[in-house]
Amino acid sequence: MTRPLVSTRWKPVLCWVSALICCLSPGRATSSHAEATEVWKVGLARADITPEGPIWMAGYASRNKPSEGVLMPLYAFALALEDGQGNRAVIVTADVIDFDAAVAEAACNAITAKTGLPRARILLNWSHTHTGPVVDFAERNGYSMPDEQKQIVDAYTRQLVAKYGELAAAAMDDLRPARLSWGVGVAVFPMNRREFTDQGVRIGFNPRGYVDRSVPVLRIDQPDGGLRAVVFGTACHNTTLTGQHYQISGDYAGFARAKLEQQLPGTQALFMIGCGADVNPHPRGEIEHVTQHGETLAAEVLRVLNGALRPVRGPLKTAFETVDLPFAPVPGRTELEAMTRGPEYIASNAKPLLQRMDRNEPNAEKYPAPVAVWQFGEDLTLAALPGEVVSDYVPLIENAIGHGRLWIAGYSNEVFGYLPSAKVLREGGYETRGVYGVGFFAPETEIVVVDAVRRLAEQVGRPKLP
Numbered sequence: 164m165t166r167p168l169v170s171t172r173w174k175p176v177l178c179w180v181s182a183l184i185c186c187l188s189p190g191r192a193t194s195s196h197a198e199a200t201e202v203w204k205v206g207l208a209r210a211d212i213t214p215e216g217p218i219w220m221a222g223y224a225s226r227n228k229p230s231e232g233v234l235m236p237l238y239a240f241a242l243a244l245e246d247g248q249g250n251r252a253v254i255v256t257a258d259v260i261d262f263d264a265a266v267a268e269a270a271c272n273a274i275t276a277k278t279g280l281p282r283a284r285i286l287l288n289w290s291h292t293h294t295g296p297v298v299d300f301a302e303r304n305g306y307s308m309p310d311e312q313k314q315i316v317d318a319y320t321r322q323l324v325a326k327y328g329e330l331a332a333a334a335m336d337d338l339r340p341a342r343l344s345w346g347v348g349v350a351v352f353p354m355n356r357r358e359f360t361d362q363g364v365r366i367g368f369n370p371r372g373y374v375d376r377s378v379p380v381l382r383i384d385q386p387d388g389g390l391r392a393v394v395f396g397t398a399c400h401n402t403t404l405t406g407q408h409y410q411i412s413g414d415y416a417g418f419a420r421a422k423l424e425q426q427l428p429g430t431q432a433l434f435m436i437g438c439g440a441d442v443n444p445h446p447r448g449e450i451e452h453v454t455q456h457g458e459t460l461a462a463e464v465l466r467v468l469n470g471a472l473r474p475v476r477g478p479l480k481t482a483f484e485t486v487d488l489p490f491a492p493v494p495g496r497t498e499l500e501a502m503t504r505g506p507e508y509i510a511s512n513a514k515p516l517l518q519r520m521d522r523n524e525p526n527a528e529k530y531p532a533p534v535a536v537w538q539f540g541e542d543l544t545l546a547a548l549p550g551e552v553v554s555d556y557v558p559l560i561e562n563a564i565g566h567g568r569l570w571i572a573g574y575s576n577e578v579f580g581y582l583p584s585a586k587v588l589r590e591g592g593y594e595t596r597g598v599y600g601v602g603f604f605a606p607e608t609e610i611v612v613v614d615a616v617r618r619l620a621e622q623v624g625r626p627k628l629p
Contacts, residue, residue, distance in 0.1 A: 182452030206243035206337035221260035222293030223406030234412035245336035246477030258413035261578030283483035309371030348378035353399035354445035364592030403420035418457025440551035476540035490602035538623035547575035555584035567627025
């Protein structure tokens with residue numbers, strides 16, 4: 164029996180919420196995607212990045228052996244943009260967990276070397292799949308794995324970095340006239356995972372917890388109206404499959420992308436994850452769940468693509484800044500020693516802090532993190548935040564720069580660990596762990612991030628919106 168792409172019990176909800184979004188979003192939707200008037204140039208490139216053999220998998224510390232086969236291939240994609248004034252930029256996405264600072268810098272250097280693009284015109288985003296390979300250089304690899312696996316991971320990482328440069332260059336070489344338009348759908352499967360119990364906040368499911376359910380969709384057409392590509396996203400961890408699964412895959416995002424490309428032959432689909440660090444798919448744990456969520460998301464993207472979209476015009480302006488995120492003061496020795504005996508997510512940071520204390524070495528007081536804002540004329544603002552960003556940052560940024568014409572992406576340009584809000588830090592739980600092995604963020608981090616987005620939005624000329 165063939166499973167419907169969207170359960171019939173969700174259809175009334177989807178229609179009602181989608182209509183509400185259209186009513187609340189500023190600006191008039193076009194009656195047809197072909198009505199977008201601004202002609203851009205867009206270039207596309209893709210590469211299969213599936214590991215050639217068994218490799219240590221990222222995301223779950225409980226795994227104790229390399230991957231065992233491939234459930235679905237992994238891909239990296241490049242989307243090059245050029246506006247009517249000749250301003251160029253590139254977005255590169257990939258079916259991997261993330262890049263830390265060292266790998267991200269190497270990838271951006273490879274892109275710049277191949278294209279000449281400055282750092283402010285490069286945007287990296289990763290799907291954060293937990294059934295993909297570890298990506299890291301051997302000397303920095305913090306996973307518990309045999310040395311031979313560290314060398315396999317290192318070789319894979321260096322190949323992937325080089326491929327980023329090649330992909331960006333290929334996309335630049337592919338620049339052709341195109342029209343851009345966009346819309347927003349609704350995701351039904353993301354579930355806030357911060358479950359409140361008598362023993363504190365744990366990873367579970369919280370039906371009352373806030374989730375950004377938006378599904379932003381960017382449609383890219385040829386001048387004659389033929390669809391070339393779609394960029395889509397949702398704010399949810401790619402953790403449908405758990406640490407018990409050892410087959411390589413892109414989780415729900417990879418299945419959604421593959422479904423879209425199957426139903427739209429010749430089209431390239433790129434996934435950009437949002438602010439879902441405290442959000443898991445629901446239900447989860449089985450392959451049938453990842454298929455279900457992928458099909459549901461793909462169906463919603465298709466619905467948006469075939470609906471009334473708003474034109475996206477130029478010029479394209481980009482702003483990039485490294486901002487210093489403050490760490491909380493380091494606790495005293497007694498408290499640190501107690502923290503090392505606590506949950507792994509606390510102990511993993513407390514142990515290095517205690518070791519530095521024993522060596523009389525200073526601890527870091529701040530962490531330099533990249534924040535970017537891209538402005539597409541007056542039609543769309545893309546805010547790209549670093550790290551595993553919790554959901555709270557969506558309303559925080561909306562309140563700071565306006566609610567309409569806004570796409571907020573997390574897991575962008577670098578992932579150093581979790582980016583919690585002040586609220587999450589007060590409540591406690593897994594998402595408070597901060598920068599892996601370095602320190603815990605202070606509540607003021609929230610202010611620094613939001614102020615940076617506001618500053619960059621003004622710099623690129625985002626319109627004043629309610």
